Amino acid sequence: MSMDKVLKIRDVSVEYPGLQGGTPVTALSGVNLDIQQGELVVALGASGCGKTTLLNLIAGFIQPTAGYLTLGSSTLTGIPRVTMGKEIGDQIVGPSAERGVVFQKNALFPWMNVIENTEFGLKLQGIQKKERRQRAAKYLALVGLEDFHDHKVYQLSGGMQQRVGIARALTNDPSILLLDEPLGALDSLTRETLQELLLDAWQATSKMMFFITHSVEEALFMASRLIVMSPRPGRITHSFDLNFNHRFLKSRDARAVKSEPDFIAMREKVLSIIHQDDLREAI
Secondary structure: OOOOEEEEEEEEEEEEOOHHHOOOEEEEEEEEEEEEOOOEEEEEOOOOOOHHHHHHHHHOOOOOOEEEEEEEEOOOOOOOOEEOOEEOOOEOOOOOOOEEEEOOOOOOOOOOEHHHHHOHHHHHOOOOHHHHHHHHHHHHHHOOOOOOOOOEHHHOOHHHHHHHHHHHHHHOOOOEEEEEOOOOOOOHHHHHHHHHHHHHHHHHHOOEEEEEEOOHHHHHHHOOEEEEEOOOOEOEEEEEEOOHHHHHHHHOOHHHHHHOHHHHHHHHHHHHHHHHHHHHHHO
């Protein structure tokens, strides 16, 4: 039986070199965050607050200037180390199949059909065709694409292509799913449909998820925990435990949930926080 995992981010800062030898840019400063198994954590903040940098750190695409990140057993203790570039314990030192990523642009292979795209990660791992097809079919059904296995990517709408990207990430059975503004390029109706689909997938899989967005309404609707980040250097300034997603999963009425007085009040509160941060940045 696999043990529950937890993502731990400890005192993380990221500094990018200045252009042409100019002043370095501090993108993140002193970030601390834990994400538990089954949580859907959404990061929100104005452009330049470091949301994408934080996601890229968790994915292992970049390394922190200071601090460290781990993804391992909830019983992990102590500060992990890296020796000669090799991972010791559960420290994140590079990309890994246990951290799946869904991008704003789907990054699908146009020469492959839907099921070939979905099973691609398993093929790279050497999984036999019968098993990988079964696993891919399971997650395509989860996102409502059970009848589109043989379709080419260009035959699908933008929303359906993004569903394939979600299914592909889930098929690899990652410990955490990272969602980099995955619905930002969709029209409003398709975006709402995909919000509901993602919540259904979260409930069905109990995956740990980290989701970034610019939409306050989307953040409130999706999150079991919402973190608000300040403008550069990015820091987590506020954290809210929310249950609007569970209300939707119980009622199946997204518009009713988004119209509730406490949803509207929370939306105004978060907007005020972000607006105040913008004003401080401008001064």
